[in-house]
Amino acid sequence: MIVLGVESSCDETGLALVDTETGLLSHALYSQIAMHQEYGGVVPELASRDHIRRALPLLEQVLREAKIDKSAIDAIAYTQGPGLAGALLVGASVACGLGLALGKPMIPIHHLEGHLLSPLLASKPPKFPFISLLVSGGHTQLMRVEGIGQYTLLGETLDDAAGEAFDKSAKLLGLSYPGGPAISRIAESGDPSVYTLPRPMLHSKDFNFSFSGLKTAVLTVVKNHPGELSEQDKANLARAFVDALVDVIVAKCSSAMRHSGLKRLVIAGGVGANTQLRAGLNAAAAKKRFEVYYPELEFCTDNGAMIAFAGAMRLKADPAQAQCDYAFNVRPKWPLAELKAI
Incomplete structure (x- = not known):
């Protein structure tokens, strides 16, 4: 069966087609960065209005690339939440309007479930069960994943998410949005010995995170610096920020792996594309003898492929998931714990 996925939860418009038997057929993404x-x-x-402009042209693109007509679509999955209310409404209305016109069943998808399952789109996907680190602009969570809809929250951020801390710190350094790639890039030339920033909750003996204080530490350095920061100063501070954040995330992931007894760690979300984080996790995996899996870089950020794939997996496990x-x-705030196991 062929599932169309529609994603519009924030600032990316994504559409994709997934076959429940053969996998991803095509996908298209427009970023509003x-x-x-x-x-x-x-x-x-502005995000909502732009989704309106992009959705139908992207639909035509994925149909053209998959070489099928829209009548060949068997079901339509769309992001119901969480996310920006107006943006979600655009994707939901496009998806459900198309479903009504074609007489096809609908599958509402939790945005975070899409991220959690996105590494399964890789050529060598992980097998259930595994520990998942969901790390993005709005979320930083560690979960035990037993199967579709079977998610147990182990820990989460108590304030800023990692991606949010990246964006706020980048703004303090006068860097462009989004902050993650900008900070990561200049951190490569930074001297790690110049600044030492705190590692919040590193020794908290749980799996929770806190990144607000790390951002505040960057603010303190900037305010107390005599005169304007030079480009090298910015690079040094960016390096200190990245090192602190990576140290905390790697330590929490390693602890969760040890506590669970599992041997597979799956990374999902936009910050999962960060090169320093990947290097830190890979080193920990080699030392602690567990495997770490990442989504393809193109599927780290929000995208339609992960929504179509989540819909396809739910449809394959239980055809009753799709209803006309x-x-x-839409559900702008939707706890993942409310999802039911299949």
Whole structure:
């Protein structure tokens, strides 16, 4: 069966087609980064309006690349939440309107489930069960994943998510949005011995995170610095920030692996593309003797492929997941714990 996926939870419009038997057929993504850069972050109203402009052209693109007609679609999966309400409404209305026109069943998908399952799109996917680190602009969570819909929260951030801390710290350094790639890039030329920043909750003996204090430490250095920061100063501070954040995440992941007794760690979310984080996790995996899996770089950020894939997996496990109910609603705040196991 062929599933169309529609993702519009924030600032990326993504559509994709997945076959439940053969896998990903095609996918297309439009990122709004350039539009939001001048504001230093996502403007919800602008994001919603841009989703309206992009959705149907991207639909035509994925159909063309898959060489199928829209009548060949068997079910439509869409992001119901969490996310920006207006942005979610655009994707839900496009998906459900198309479903109504074609008489196809709908599968509402939890955005975080899409991320959690995205590494399974890789050529060598991990097998259940595994520990998953979901690390993005809005979330930093460690979960035990037993199967589709079987997610146990082990720990999460108590304040800023890792990606949020990246963005705020980058703004303090006068870097462009999004902050993660900008900080990671200049950190490569930074001297790690110049600044030492705190490692929040490193020894908390649980699996929770906190990154607000790390961002505040960057602010303190910037405020107390005599005169403007030079480019090398910025690189040194960026390096200290990245080292601190990576140390905490790697330590928490290693602890979760030891506590669970599992041997597979799966990384999901946009910050999972960070080169320093990947290097730290790979080193820990080699030392602690566990395997670490990442989604393909193109599937780290929000995308339609992960929504189509999550829909396909749910449909394959339980065909009753898809229903011809076109009276859609969105859930901007939707706890992952409310998902039911299949």
